[in-house]
Amino acid sequence: MTTPDLFPGILAPMPDAAASAILIWPGADPGAPPRFVDGIGPFVAFARDAGADPAVLAADLFALWDFVAAHAGLLASAETADAAARFLGNAIAVVHPAATWHMTSEPEVGTSTMSIPVAGLLRTIVEHPEHREPFREMLASWPQTDRDDQELAALAHDDVAIDLVVAPAPFTRPALSIPEFVDDDGHVIDYGSRWAGGSPPEDAYSRTSHLERFAPVLTVVDALVDHLERWYVVDVDRRVDAQGTRVFRLRPTTGAAITITATAESVDIEAGALFHDIAPGCTCDACDESAVTVADHIEETLLSIAAGGLQEVFPVGQRRWLHTRIRTPDGGGRSSGGEPEPSVPPERLDAASEILAGLPGGWWPSWSLRAPRS
Template identity: 50%
Template sequence: MTSSTFPGPLGPLPDAIPLGVAVFRAPSERPAPVRFASGFERFEQFVLDQGNDPGRLARDVSALWTFLAEHPEALESPELARAAAIFAGNAVAVAHPAATWKVRDEPEIGTRTRSIPVENLVLMMVEHPERRDGFVGTLETWDQEDQDEAEREALDRDSREPVLVLPPEGFERPPFPQRTYVDEHGNVIEYGTRWPLEGPPHDAYSRVSNPDRFAPLLLDVDALVDHLQRWYEVDVRRSTDEDGTKRVHLRPSTGSSLTITGTAEYVRVTAGALYDVVLPDCSCDACDETAESEAGRLEDTVLAIAGGGLQERYPLGRRRWLHTRVVHIDGGWSGGSGAPGPDRSAEQLEQAAATLRSLDDGWWPAWTLRAGAESVARR
């Protein structure tokens, strides 16, 4: 099936794949990707009825955004709204030829680096005309994002995995004090299990309640520092700011230095040349994190850095992104890619790049164990 509106054959939307489900097929069994989906014809006729050219809107996402902002009635009928969403997704595929369709909770158009739920997209076009230019800018940088992701994946394929050097005794988390929090109705808040399968309410994303529930992380920090100081050759210096913020600077004889900053509401870990992570990364009610869940992330990060599991590569691609990888002592890993922190000066970034070039594939060495400590190596 073809169309005069979009520059390619039309196909049906792919079968839906529920969130959290992975489907593996042999290459010969995989369906052909769909770049332009059928089902937009009702909206195409609507555009014609308004005296507009569907082909022009298909080629110009900015013009499509303006059209929908001026014709909110396009979303009043479920059938027409669905057709508008498919039309918008096809228009995105015109702007970014690598994009194809998939269906999760709703139809999406995208690549491995970015996927856009199209029903939300047309709703945003109607309700937020001021976001048009930002979205168009995103489309303009998408190709570079795909190229950077391909480069990162190639580096990961060629990268060696570190051999972690660990002390003979593992870390034991201290007991956390149990506190009870209640909501405005007096009901106990069960953080970590608050939301059923349908997810949190919309207003939970902008609400933060009881951020001091993360205060026990400071106990975990103290225990981690004691553990590291017991087993590794590391100089430890503690300080407390006037506002009560606690800082611990750890300077090992080999490997990456480590600084942990903590308050009753968060813990921040900086290490290596540019590595920087805050726990929790979001404390809103929707995310529903707990001190226990964040303590697990804190321990994974700190113990991995000491064991030689921190990799930093910078700069990558035309956008000069930072790629980090932290290999945990249990075999898992965390990390990601993105721009370095905005507080870094050009001179600091150049110094970081020079430092990382001196490392073996960006891997920071393990800290040196104290004399007499028998190491346990884990891949």
Template identity: 40%
Template sequence: MLQDSEVSSYTRPSIDAPVFRDANGQVIDYGNRWSGSPPEDTYSVDTHPERFAPVHTVADALIAHLRDTYDVAVEEGEEMAADLLHPAFHDVVRAVRMRPSDAACACLTLVFTAYPGVYMHAGLLNDFHYPVCGCDACDSNWQAEADDLERQVLAIAAGHYRETIERRGLDPWVGYSFTLTDGATSAGSREQGLSLERFNAAESILRKLPAGWSEWPRSASTS
């Protein structure tokens, strides 16, 4: 479990959240729109993608926090988006890679898209999207996406992130798990469509990390 001291120095910035209204002028309460199954005509419809713009602000704050708190090299440039396993679906407007000074720690890259959204490449073999889907049926809001981004980024820095690999026939499967601030575990497994070369290179590293990635070293000013 993460300790309070590990996350207490990070504070979400103040967000002037946008408000959106439907055709009748009523405020759209994203995240609470459907009491049951969403209407069929809301699938594949993305009425207000700009509602996720605050996730960019949160990602900015996380980058500043990690840069100031940990001993990391920070590289910025759209070419850093090449760290993603698969290209972003939308135009990349910014990409930042953070590489801890200890090779036993997971690197992470945050990619900002024009959608607006954020992609994260974490460690060697996993990408995460915020949001995964912004369609009206999924009904996600920026707060939920920011919550996930913060919890997962802070878990990586605290050394509570693990990647696992498994060969299932010809296809490599990749697993991941986060231990979050409340002690809960978020985990998943999927076939990534990886090249065998990339999988083999990662396998040789991850086999040496059976307990997962290590906690990032603190910067001299915070240690």
């Protein structure tokens, strides 16, 4: 069955899962992902038999929506339904020219910020045609989402040279007294390497065990605060609440202030205007965090902020996203971006925007070092 030039591009085969995989074997040439895929013939025939012009449906996504919503019978044939889903994805690629096809558990068309499973969308159109306007609104916001994502990506890869000011003496981590934990079979659990490089069992993602294993990190937090107070000009307020939670407020004369809230199960860090971090990032058994990995993360974060290695940029793009980066004294680090936490009130966001606009590139200055002690 032939199909005329309904879409503004060559119809290519649907990419398979291997071609869509993130991991590409060395030497392989997967080529560019297709904008338009073939296999649309059965739907084209169905549309013509129903008195519709396939060229009109290809050029008008919401005329296509209305046609599909009015012809639920196309789902009765697996062949026609598959062709309709491909046709629908091609029509989305016409509306959003950056969208391309890839395969996950089912065919999808989209970009790095939004990807639409076409078979699922086809069923939604038939079963919930009232979703037409929300879908239109989502499509209208898609280009801006892509632009905002590109702006965040540029910030994350902008290799700005900054001068970090580290303490004259390196931080010495106190020895961690880590208790031994056993599983239901009596075997010692080697947290941090329990999966030996392999994949954890599926149920491990919904299971947590022995959160008390993070309690030794409290000694590291105490030592880090003492270290920062010794070497930098910073006022430190320490208190312990009725539940035993340690709260440290560090107010330097220059640079980003830090608030640390530490319990036996987690350590929460707020710094600068909007920076927020929590360790462990996930307590499920699959992620397999240990007291050592959590201590590593906290040490890296606090020492980097004091040295001048915290960047905050807000707002990014029309969606007013937040970009943060931690730069470590050894040149490493990490970055993240996305919407600020929903709990942050609008007035605080406005204040943060003003504060961060006054920082060069969003980089907080380093804390001032104390004068050498005689």
